[in-house]
Amino acid sequence: MKHTYFISDVHLGFPNASESRQREKLLLQWFDTVQDNAEAFYIVGDLFDFWFEYGKTIPKGFTRTLGRLAELVDNNIPVYIFAGNHDLWMFGYFEEELGIPVYHNLIQREIQGKQFYIGHGDGLGPGDHGYKFLKKVFSNKINQKFFRWLHPDIGVSLAHYWSQSSRFASGEMEPYKGVENEWLLIYAKEQEAVKHHDFYVFGHRHLPLDIKVNETSRYINLGDWLTYNSYAVFDGNILQLKSFTNFPNVPLAL
Numbered sequence: 001m002k003h004t005y006f007i008s009d010v011h012l013g014f015p016n017a018s019e020s021r022q023r024e025k026l027l028l029q030w031f032d033t034v035q036d037n038a039e040a041f042y043i044v045g046d047l048f049d050f051w052f053e054y055g056k057t058i059p060k061g062f063t064r065t066l067g068r069l070a071e072l073v074d075n076n077i078p079v080y081i082f083a084g085n086h087d088l089w090m091f092g093y094f095e096e097e098l099g100i101p102v103y104h105n106l107i108q109r110e111i112q113g114k115q116f117y118i119g120h121g122d123g124l125g126p127g128d129h130g131y132k133f134l135k136k137v138f139s140n141k142i143n144q145k146f147f148r149w150l151h152p153d154i155g156v157s158l159a160h161y162w163s164q165s166s167r168f169a170s171g172e173m174e175p176y177k178g179v180e181n182e183w184l185l186i187y188a189k190e191q192e193a194v195k196h197h198d199f200y201v202f203g204h205r206h207l208p209l210d211i212k213v214n215e216t217s218r219y220i221n222l223g224d225w226l227t228y229n230s231y232a233v234f235d236g237n238i239l240q241l242k243s244f245t246n247f248p249n250v251p252l253a254l
Contacts, residue, residue: 008203
């Protein structure tokens with residue numbers, strides 16, 4: 001049976017071209033390893049550290065990755081991309097040029113008989129009100145129009161400056177908070193009370209997690225490719241977190 005793969009938070013472009021290129025090469029090695037038995041790929045947000053589609057321009061770089069994604073689609077392996085908080089400004093390029101659907105919101109999907117709830121995860125659950133306000137600002141179409149008026153050299157430079165000040169730039173991500181305080185787990189439990197899903201799959205947290213929502217449902221956080229090189233693979237029955245480079249302690253399972 002073919003497998004379905006999930007990754008998130010690759011952040012291509014961070015922190016500089018040289019380090020990003022090495023991470024991109026590792027990502028392509030991972031595609032080489034798994035694509036022969038792939039049913040589909042879900043890229044669950046923040047593939048890029050910054051992405052903004054101007055009218056006639058897209059960000060420089062990432063040619064190898066874009067080419068590989070196009071190759072997968074051309075070989076009838078579906079690819080689905082979710083806009084994350086770093087690359088939410090996707091306005092049609094992936095659909096038109098690569099044939100890849102882009103999701104800006106959570107989706108519910110049945111995969112080989114199991115119910116999945118999938119999304120990047122930013123702005124969900126309790127707390128983090130400062131970011132939730134910023135997301136509204138960044139998602140506002142008028143603000144996006146004003147930003148598009150900036151020359152790309154200026155706009156991209158500003159975006160990278162903002163990224164360097166983000167919480168993951170220091171490499172000191174928040175540790176595991178416990179089942180009572182992990183906001184995406186809280187959100188999953190709230191949704192499970194409304195409708196059952198076998199798996200809640202999110203990114204954004206940068207920490208690989210595999211935690212029970214209840215006895216028949218699990219919350220999976222995909223981790224990242226800045227530290228863990230982690231991903232999830234679904235074989236039609238089990239959704240399992242793995243690390244491509246065998247990083248120790250992946251996943252944190254509870």
